[in-house]
Amino acid sequence: MNLILIGIQGSGKGTQAQLLAKNYKLAHISIGELLREEEEKKTWLGKKIAILINKGSLVPDRISVAMAKKKIEEIEKSKKYNGYILDGFPRNLNQAKKLSKFAKIDHVINFTLTDKESMNRIVSRVECAKCGSIYSTLKYKKKTCQKCGGILKRRADDNDAAVMKRIKTFHALTEPVVEFYKKNGLLKVVDGKNSISKVYSDTKKVLK
């Protein structure tokens, strides 16, 4: 089973991707995560990527599409999984069209959330530097990860200006992707404002 998770910032797609990956034995592909890994290597490309991410812009399609293609090929070759979850890809129509040339997608899930709720969630979001687990500082007060003990930190691109830009980009470029998958019958909608466990059970229902 191959899935695409779409949603505005903070809609919970990363958290749901981790839960679904474990439950269905799927590989979790987060292009944002792969880009941040490249950034950490401090290569020429990594430095360019960091500038774009930290101001809330998308990286060029040729980079994100190539990363997604390479990762999908690796996963399919490894035969270790029952499929994969694309988290945050495709983010515009061009990426969606390119993806359809090398991937067979079974379901696309759109986690809905208002802009206001998105903003509220992002300002309180921290991520484990080691395993990528996501917490809300409103509910989790510790400085280290419950799962692996890694340090929790705010993402560099979770600043107000970058978040506003990402929200705008979502409406302008990613919403047409939602329409694209609605037209070809793959789209499922899940209300992202509920608790993690409710969103998770609603998601499993739409996958049945």
Ligand code: AMP
């Ligand atoms: P995310 O971790 O999904 O929130 O992504 C963080 C950032 O990585 C985004 O704000 C973009 O700058 C970049 N990014 C992630 N996915 C894509 C994509 N599909 N296309 C272009 N840029 C992306």
